[in-house]
Every structure is written in C-alpha cells, then in structure tokens.
Amino acid sequence: MMQSTELAIIGGGPAGLSAAAEAARAGVSSIVLDENPLLGGQIFRQPPAEFRVVNQKRMGKQYADGKKLIEELTEFKEKIDTWTGSLVWGYFNDKELAAMRKGRLELLKADQIVIATGAYDRPIPFPGWTLPGVFTAGCAQAMVKSQAVLTGTRFLLAGSGPLQLAVAHQLLKGGAKLVAVVEAASMIGLWRRLPTLLKQPGLLWDGFRYLATLKLHRVPFMQSHIIVGASGSEEVEEAVIAAADENWQPIPDTEQTFDVDAICLGYGLVPNTDLTRLCGCAHDYDPDPGGWVPKRDEHMETTVRGIFVAGDACGIGGVRVALEQGKLAGIYAACNLGHLDEATADKLARPIRRKLNKLQSFQSVIADLFSVRSGIHSLPEKDTLICRCEEICLDDIRKAIASGALHPDDIKRRTRAGMGYCQGRICGPTILRIAERQLSLRPGDIGPGRARSPVKPVPMSILFE
Amino acid sequence: MVERGAPFQIDVDGQPILAYAGETVAAALFANGKRILRYTSKRREPRSLYCGIGVCYDCLVTVDGLPNQRACMTQVKPGLVVRTQRVVEFGGRQ
Amino acid sequence: MNSTDVVVIGGGAIGASASYYLSKEGLRVTLLERRELASEASGANMGGFPSQVMSDEVMQLAGQSARMYQTLGAELGYDFEFDPTGSYILMDKADQWRRLEENAERLWHRHGVKVELLNERELREADADLAPDIPGASYCPDDFTVNPTKVVLSFAQAAERLGAEIRTFTEVEKICVENGSVKSVITSRGEIRTGFIVIAAGAWSPNVGRMLRLRIPVRPRRGQLIVTEACSRARIRYMLDIDYLVTGYDLEAVKTAEDPRVKLGVATVLTQPPSGNWLVGSSRDFPGYDKRTTIETLRLIARRATRFLPKLKYTNIIRTFAGLRPFCEDDHFIIDKVEEINGLVLATGHHGEGIALAPSTGKLVAELVTKSHTSCSIEQFSYYRFRDRELTEREMGTGTTS
Numbered sequence: 001m002m003q004s005t006e007l008a009i010i011g012g013g014p015a016g017l018s019a020a021a022e023a024a025r026a027g028v029s030s031i032v033l034d035e036n037p038l039l040g041g042q043i044f045r046q047p048p049a050e051f052r053v054v055n056q057k058r059m060g061k062q063y064a065d066g067k068k069l070i071e072e073l074t075e076f077k078e079k080i081d082t083w084t085g086s087l088v089w090g091y092f093n094d095k096e097l098a099a100m101r102k103g104r105l106e107l108l109k110a111d112q113i114v115i116a117t118g119a120y121d122r123p124i125p126f127p128g129w130t131l132p133g134v135f136t137a138g139c140a141q142a143m144v145k146s147q148a149v150l151t152g153t154r155f156l157l158a159g160s161g162p163l164q165l166a167v168a169h170q171l172l173k174g175g176a177k178l179v180a181v182v183e184a185a186s187m188i189g190l191w192r193r194l195p196t197l198l199k200q201p202g203l204l205w206d207g208f209r210y211l212a213t214l215k216l217h218r219v220p221f222m223q224s225h226i227i228v229g230a231s232g233s234e235e236v237e238e239a240v241i242a243a244a245d246e247n248w249q250p251i252p253d254t255e256q257t258f259d260v261d262a263i264c265l266g267y268g269l270v271p272n273t274d275l276t277r278l279c280g281c282a283h284d285y286d287p288d289p290g291g292w293v294p295k296r297d298e299h300m301e302t303t304v305r306g307i308f309v310a311g312d313a314c315g316i317g318g319v320r321v322a323l324e325q326g327k328l329a330g331i332y333a334a335c336n337l338g339h340l341d342e343a344t345a346d347k348l349a350r351p352i353r354r355k356l357n358k359l360q361s362f363q364s365v366i367a368d369l370f371s372v373r374s375g376i377h378s379l380p381e382k383d384t385l386i387c388r389c390e391e392i393c394l395d396d397i398r399k400a401i402a403s404g405a406l407h408p409d410d411i412k413r414r415t416r417a418g419m420g421y422c423q424g425r426i427c428g429p430t431i432l433r434i435a436e437r438q439l440s441l442r443p444g445d446i447g448p449g450r451a452r453s454p455v456k457p458v459p460m461s462i463l464f465e
Numbered sequence: 466m467v468e469r470g471a472p473f474q475i476d477v478d479g480q481p482i483l484a485y486a487g488e489t490v491a492a493a494l495f496a497n498g499k500r501i502l503r504y505t506s507k508r509r510e511p512r513s514l515y516c517g518i519g520v521c522y523d524c525l526v527t528v529d530g531l532p533n534q535r536a537c538m539t540q541v542k543p544g545l546v547v548r549t550q551r552v553v554e555f556g557g558r559q
Numbered sequence: 560m561n562s563t564d565v566v567v568i569g570g571g572a573i574g575a576s577a578s579y580y581l582s583k584e585g586l587r588v589t590l591l592e593r594r595e596l597a598s599e600a601s602g603a604n605m606g607g608f609p610s611q612v613m614s615d616e617v618m619q620l621a622g623q624s625a626r627m628y629q630t631l632g633a634e635l636g637y638d639f640e641f642d643p644t645g646s647y648i649l650m651d652k653a654d655q656w657r658r659l660e661e662n663a664e665r666l667w668h669r670h671g672v673k674v675e676l677l678n679e680r681e682l683r684e685a686d687a688d689l690a691p692d693i694p695g696a697s698y699c700p701d702d703f704t705v706n707p708t709k710v711v712l713s714f715a716q717a718a719e720r721l722g723a724e725i726r727t728f729t730e731v732e733k734i735c736v737e738n739g740s741v742k743s744v745i746t747s748r749g750e751i752r753t754g755f756i757v758i759a760a761g762a763w764s765p766n767v768g769r770m771l772r773l774r775i776p777v778r779p780r781r782g783q784l785i786v787t788e789a790c791s792r793a794r795i796r797y798m799l800d801i802d803y804l805v806t807g808y809d810l811e812a813v814k815t816a817e818d819p820r821v822k823l824g825v826a827t828v829l830t831q832p833p834s835g836n837w838l839v840g841s842s843r844d845f846p847g848y849d850k851r852t853t854i855e856t857l858r859l860i861a862r863r864a865t866r867f868l869p870k871l872k873y874t875n876i877i878r879t880f881a882g883l884r885p886f887c888e889d890d891h892f893i894i895d896k897v898e899e900i901n902g903l904v905l906a907t908g909h910h911g912e913g914i915a916l917a918p919s920t921g922k923l924v925a926e927l928v929t930k931s932h933t934s935c936s937i938e939q940f941s942y943y944r945f946r947d948r949e950l951t952e953r954e955m956g957t958g959t960t961s
Binding site: 035036047048049051052053054058059120121131134136139142143147148149235272388389390391420421456459 | 466467468469470471485486487488489491492495496500501502505506507508510511512513514515516517518519520521522523525531533537538540
C-alpha cells in the first residue's frame with residue numbers, strides 16, 4: 001500500500017520541475033506530484049492536452065519556457081515519474097505523504113521531499129469583493145492562458161506591481177475590453193530605483209512593453225489609485241476606485257465609478273505554506289516577501305532534515321528565482337541521498353547562487369515598491385466578509401479580538417473563520433493583519449496558524465482504500 | 466492561438482450546454498454566460514470563480530451528483546451533469 | 560507583583576468553570592493558559608453528554624451537571640449551541656440486545672435515568688439515513704450536545720465579567736511554596752502572589768505537579784476526529800457505537816485485542832452541531848503528547864462510522880485533528896485538596912467527561928476553596944487513593960512532556 005521514492009517533489013511549477021531535472025541529472029529518482037491535470041504550475045500553465053496550439057509564437061514566452069522545461073523532464077523519463085491530478089493532502093510520520101491521485105489514495109514514503117507549492121493571490125477584502133465577476137489576477141490569467149476563455153467583457157484591473165500588467169497584456173491579447181488599469185503605488189519610486197532595475201533589462205523591458213500595449217489600446221493607467229468597492233445585484237456591475245496616498249489610504253471624495261462586469265484584483269501573492277506548516281517546518285516572518293515563510297538554509301533545506309522548499313512557497317520571488325532555487329533544492333537533495341558529494345554539490349551551486357544574488361536585489365526593489373501598504377486595511381467595512389467560506393465579517397473578527405483572542409487559532413475557534421473548505425488560505429493573511437493592528441503588534445509577533453490534514457478537502461471514500 | 470478539442474454537450478441545471486474536451490467546468494459555464502455557481506448558506510449570496518486555481522473553494526458546484534466540487538478544477542466530459550448549488554446537500558450519490 | 564486570591568492553571572473546561580464558580584463566590588481569580596482557551600482536549604472533542612455510557616461512580620455528578628447545563632446558557636449569557644439531541648446507542652449485531660437491556664436497567668434502577676429501547680423499525684422511523692441493518696438502539700432523551708469550545712469561552716467570559724483575569728499565552732514556570740503554604744506562581748509574564756492554586760491542566764497537570772514534587776497520575780490519551788463538510792440537518796444528531804458498552808475501553812481488552820480497531824480503541828461517536836458539519840470519532844491510544852492524526856486510525860474511524868451512517872462515505876473531509884484527553888490511572892478523575900500543601904486543589908484527569916462534568920466540577924472546586932468541604936461526596940475522586948504521591952528524585956529529573 002505504501003510506495004517509496006527517493007525524492008518526492010510536491011508542485012509541478014518552475015521550482016518543482018527544475019528540482020526534478022537537477023536531481024535526475026545527479027541520478028536521483030523522483031516523483032513530481034501536482035494537483036492539476038498538467039505540469040506547469042501557474043506561471044507555466046499549459047493549455048489542455050486536448051487543445052491544439054495553432055500559433056506557438058502568439059502563446060507567449062511563459063508558455064514557451066514552460067513547455068521547454070516540461071520537455072526537458074522527458075529527457076529523464078527513467079528517473080522522473082510525474083503524477084498529475086494528484087493532491088498531497090496529508091503528512092503522517094517522517095516523510096510519509098498521503099496523496100489523492102485521480103481520486104484514489106496513494107501513500108508515499110519519501111527519503112527526501114521538495115515542497116514547491118507556490119503561491120496564490122493575496123486576498124484584499126473590500127465591500128462587494130465576493131460578487132460574481134470579482135476575481136483575482138491569477139484567475140483571469142489561468143482562464144485566458146489555459147482555457148482561452150475570458151471571464152467577462154468589460155474589465156477593470158486593480159492592484160499593484162508588474163503581475164497586473166502581464167495579466168492586462170494577456171487579456172488584451174485575448175480580445176478583452178479594459179476600462180482601466182488601476183495601480184496603487186506611485187511610479188515615481190520606480191525611477192529612483194532605476195540603477196537596480198537596469199540589472200535585469202529583460203524584466204524592465206517586459207514592464208515597458210506592457211505599458212506600451214496599454215497605451216496602444218487606449219487603456220487608462222491610473223497610478224496611486226485603489227479599488228474601494230464593487231456593486232451589482234447578482235453579479236458585478238460597477239467598480240468604484242479612489243485616489244490613494246503613499247500608504248494606499250483612500251483619499252475621501254475622490255471616488256470614480258466604472259461600468260464593468262469583471263474586476264481583476266492583483267495585489268501580490270502569498271506563499272502557500274500549508275504543507276511546510278503541516279510537516280513541522282519552522283517558519284519566520286519575513287517582511288520582504290511579506291508574510292510567514294518556512295525557514296531554510298542556503299541549501300534550501302528547512303528545519304526538518306530532508307525536507308526542502310523552493311520557489312514562491314518560501315517567499316515570493318518570481319519565476320526566475322523559483323527556477324534557480326529549484327535547482328539548488330534538487331542538487332542538495334541529491335547530495336543528502338548520496339548521489340553527489342558536498343564538494344560537487346557546492347561547485348554546481350556556485351553559479352546558481354550568483355544568479356540568485358543578482359535576481360534577489362531586483363526582486364527586493366519590486367517587493368518594496370509594490371508591497372501592500374497599510375491603507376488596504378481601511379477598505380473593508382464592518383459587514384464586509386473576511387472569511388468567505390464561513391461568511392464571517394470584519395465585525396465578527398474584531399469582536400473576537402476585543403473579547404480576548406490573541407492569536408489566529410484563537411480567532412478561528414471563536415468565530416469559525418478559517419474552518420471552511422479553503423482552510424483559512426483566503427482569510428488567514430487578512431486576519432493576521434487585523435489582529436496585529438487591533439492588538440498593536442508588529443507583523444510577525446503572532447502567527448502563523450496551525451495546519452492540519454487534509455490540507456485540502458478530500459472525499460471520505462478515500463479512507464476506504 | 467488554440468483550437469479547442471472535440472465539442473460535446475453537458476447538462477447544466479437541466480439545460481444542454483456546449484463544452485469542449487479539455488475544458489474545466491468553470492470555463493464551459495463562463496463561456497456560456499453562466500457565472501453564478503452557487504448561493505451561500507448564511508447570507509444566501511451569489512458566488513462564482515474567485516481565485517481560479519483551486520485554492521478558494523468558492524466555485525463549488527454539484528457534478529454528477531457529487532456536491533461541492535470545484536468548477537475550476539473539474540474537467541468536462543460528454544454528458545456531465547452539473548448543478549449550481551442552492552442548498553447544502555447531504556452525502557452525494559450512493 | 561500582582562496578587563490574587565486564586566490562580567487557576569489550565570484554560571480548558573474545568574479551569575474555566577472553576578474560575579467562574581470561584582468568581583461567583585466573590586474571590587479574585589486569575590486563570591493561566593499557556594495557549595488559547597480550549598486549545599487542548601476541551602476544544603478537540605465531540606461535545607456530547609452521554610449519560611448512557613458513563614460509569615456508576617460519576618452519575619451523581621453527571622446528573623448535577625446535566626441539570627446545570629439546562630440553564631447555564633441563560634446564566635452565563637452566552638450561546639454554546641446547546642442542542643437537546645438525546646443520545647442513541649446503536650447496536651451492531653443482533654446478539655447485543657442483552658447488553659442494551661442491562662445498561663438500560665442499570666441507568667434506571669441505580670440512577671433514575673430513563674432510556675427507551677428502539678427496535679429496527681422504530682429506529683428507521685426516527686431517522687431513515689441510518690444503516691438499514693442496525694438491529695436496534697437505546698435512546699436517552701435527556702442527553703444533549705454542546706459546542707465545547709463555546710462552553711469554555713462562556714465560563715471564561717462570565718468569570719471575567721465577575722472580575723476574573725484571563726491570561727492566555729502565559730506559561731507557569733515555577734510555583735513558590737513557603738512554610739507549607741502556596742505563596743506565588745511565576746509565569747512567563749511575571750509573578751503572581753496568591754494563597755490558592757487550582758491545577759486544572761488536563762494532560763499537562765503532571766508538569767505542574769512536578770513543580771511541587773507531586774506525582775499527578777494523569778497521562779495523555781489521544782482521540783482522533785474527522786470533520787466533514789456541512790450537510791443538511793439530520794434527525795438523529797448524536798449517536799454512539801455499542802462497542803462503548805461491549806469493550807468498555809478497559810485497558811485489558813485493548814491490550815489483548817487482535818482486531819486493530821479495538822486495539823486503537825476505535826468506536827463510533829457521531830455528532831452534528833448546528834453548523835451542519837459531522838464530527839466523526841472516536842479513538843483511544845497512548846502516543847505521548849503527540850496530537851497528530853494517523854492514517855490507520857482515520858481509516859478505522861471512517862469505516863466504523865459508515866457502518867452506522869453509510870452516507871458519510873460520500874461527504875468531503877474538511878479537517879482531522881486529535882485531542883489529548885487527561886487519562887487518570889484508574890480511569891476516575893481527581894477532585895481534591897492536597898493536604899501537604901496549604902492552598903492547593905487538584906481538579907484534573909476527566910478523560911472523556913471533561914465537558915460533561917465541567918459545571919459540577921467547577922462548583923466543587925469553589926466549595927473546596929471556600930468551605931473545605933463539598934456538598935456531595937467526592938471520596939472516590941480523592942487524590943489520596945493513589946499510594947505514590949511524591950515524585951522520586953529520578954522522576955523529578957525525567958519528564959517527557961510538551
């Protein structure tokens with residue numbers, strides 16, 4: 001019943017795939033598990049196998065890069081086994097994973113594990129955010145990239161940072177009408193950081209290219225503006241934005257309304273740390289990526305021996321960082337498994353580390369410019385839902401804290417926030433911020449919450465196998 | 466840019482809807498203008514896709530009798546029966 | 560330095576209840592809890608009050624608690640989701656009638672608790688979702704369910720309103736005794752001067768006892784639980800496996816059992832709180848302070864539960880968790896004053912009956928502190944029934960707890 005493998009890699013995005021390739025190169029046999037039907041994760045999302053790509057060039061760079069990396073894995077098909085449609089939902093004992101593979105239970109004992117579970121869009125509650133038609137930038141992107149479906153006809157994009165621009169570009173390419181792209185930060189800061197940004201000319205060029213596309217399609221790009229509301233009877237019909245100060249605090253009497261049927265929210269990403277928490281890895285608060293992330297050393301190994309982490313799951317860094325970190329994790333997992341001696345591993349790691357250093361300074365500028373600022377917390381009103389699953393509003397959360405709750409687990413117990421299907425992924429980051437503010441704590445003083453099996457709901461029938 | 470796979474019909478709330486092999490239920494519903502997927506139990510509010518990547522569990526629909534399946538992560542098949550959800554159902558199909 | 564009349568150590572049902580009843584007597588109380596309220600067994604159980612399966616020794620206190628529960632919500636001003644579900648012991652095999660009948664007789668003749676026996680047809684009429692081959696059940700209309708976390712919170716908040724101080728995320732590091740009397744408690748957030756301490760720390764009471772060189776014979780007994788997604792409201796919302804009566808969960812039966820299900824102490828308990836989620840339990844094993852769930856036990860729990868409620872197989876599991884019940888050496892808890900140290904009361908070891916017995920236990924603690932004697936006999940829960948009460952030097956040195 002229990003299978004074993006040298007290396008289990010959880011997540012088939014850039015970090016997981018590059019870890020698999022590097023490990024395979026060193027002779028390690030691995031199983032890559034991903035919940036989706038195809039490998040690629042988010043950024044390297046591929047269209048379904050049943051679709052036929054007619055014009056490769058128009059599919060974009062990420063599709064091409066992803067395809068290339070996935071094909072690279074077939075080079076090692078003796079060594080790398082890919083389990084798509086496979087959710088890792090449980091961790092029992094030492095490196096024993098419970099997965100649901102196409103609906104069936106699989107128990108996997110791994111000698112080493114790489115957790116490359118990526119990230120998801122940061123939830124930003126505001127009045128009307130639960131209306132049909134309000135979704136994340138990641139959602140719009142996934143639908144356009146892999147399903148070739150537009151999630152609406154008249155879009156407003158609200159958020160901050162380069163990811164939003166990439167989504168805008170993709171939507172426009174897909175034929176969407178964009179009524180505005182609203183950027184919370186001011187771009188002045190960008191000019192001051194030009195020297196650092198010039199170190200990554202490719203990324204900078206992408207940014208300018210996206211802005212140029214917006215201009216070409218006459219899409220207004222509004223800096224220092226933030227979304228403050230969405231309204232509609234059954235689906236979204238209107239988006240309300242307002243001017244914001246440098247702390248993203250909405251300025252009164254500056255509201256503007258747009259007629260839309262789709263609002264895309266792109267306020268950055270949050271690492272998916274459910275599995276690292278479940279496996280008992282220690283976490284640290286890191287303000288740069290913005291949140292609780294698993295502690296890891298320069299080998300990408302966590303505080304649990306034999307469990308590595310790579311990519312956005314250990315801190316938002318983007319695709320290039322994910323690729324390099326994945327390589328490091330693959331190399332050092334191979335080293336732990338005895339396929340590489342330390343000297344060889346260090347030698348292979350050196351150029352990768354150099355690349356990472358270069359990338360990291362660019363990434364921290366981006367993070368600094370576009371990281372979420374405190375004004376975001378004044379968006380939700382008393383009855384705005386914070387926990388979407390259990391329908392718990394801001395007032396409920398505040399009351400629980402006022403009555404003595406000092407920790408997200410305590411708030412969860414008292415309000416049920418976090419007890420629904422999404423296991424606190426959507427409400428978690430917001431609840432932490434609310435508690436910090438109400439209790440006058442610094443970010444990092446409390447949290448993260450406890451993770452429990454199953455990290456995502458599984459059918460009871462799976463326990464019958 | 467892409468050509469879709471083979472087309473077939475699925476049943477959404479009793480109506481025949483055109484879907485394509487490889488699509489998710491969410492894509493098929495959205496492509497046919499159906500965005501409201503369920504109503505919540507407490508406030509009876511409409512919900513749809515939110516994160517689109519299988520994390521938020523907002524896009525829950527009943528698929529072939531099994532309630533609370535993510536529309537964004539479920540693939541269409543010929544003859545698939547999809548029901549948008551109004552009430553909490555118990556225990557799915559036997 | 561702060562000073563208070565009573566320090567209660569442990570923010571579970573017993574500690575919170577004791578804090579309330581002590582505050583009611585006009586005493587200043589400080590409750591210390593190392594994590595959040597109800598963070599351990601009190602927040603990891605099914606919330607049921609199963610008088611049908613309680614032993615004779617606890618029935619008096621149980622009856623008292625049950626009566627208190629009827630009006631506690633109003634008294635505390637807090638809704639802890641009291642649901643008069645009754646309880647149903649479900650038979651597994653047709654040759655188990657005698658056990659049910661004997662139990663029913665025991666409950667009526669010794670304790671005046673009325674129980675109705677239902678045959679297969681009557682049971683199906685009561686709830687058609689149950690498995691069709693359950694030969695019968697015994698139904699106790701007076702049993703009920705509550706939300707255990709909310710019970711703890713309601714006692715704590717009511718105590719606060721009466722002047723108690725609730726200090727969560729505060730650990731006890733040392734207890735100072737001078738001339739045979741309690742003097743102060745040193746916590747991770749400062750020292751508190753007090754004349755009275757109540758140890759109500761559940762499975763962690765031995766740690767606290769160790770600070771006083773006292774052996775408190777309690778150890779953690781894990782119970783695992785599965786929580787399903789919300790389902791439509793069932794007619795029968797509280798059921799128990801007849802194996803509670805058959806194997807009794809005495810340690811001997813478990814030790815010698817061949818059946819893995821009995822070995823891991825798995826017997827079905829099902830409750831459905833107002834949220835609609837099914838809580839699916841239960842199990843018993845001694846893994847030390849390990850609160851993780853295990854795939855073996857989860858499998859056994861799921862399988863056994865669907866024997867009684869087949870539709871559960873087609874629900875989604877939202878989460879699983881485990882609680883560490885404080886198992887007292889002889890399976891009976893401790894409520895007593897410690898003679899060797901002035902101002903020390905023990906109220907711990909309630910195993911699977913902490914929520915059920917919290918109200919009456921809290922009241923007894925208040926009596927022990929204020930009057931030194933109790934309104935009803937608690938001889939059988941005396942600390943002095945254990946011969947070895949003082950820890951040896953070696954035992955002081957060891958100590959695997961977390």
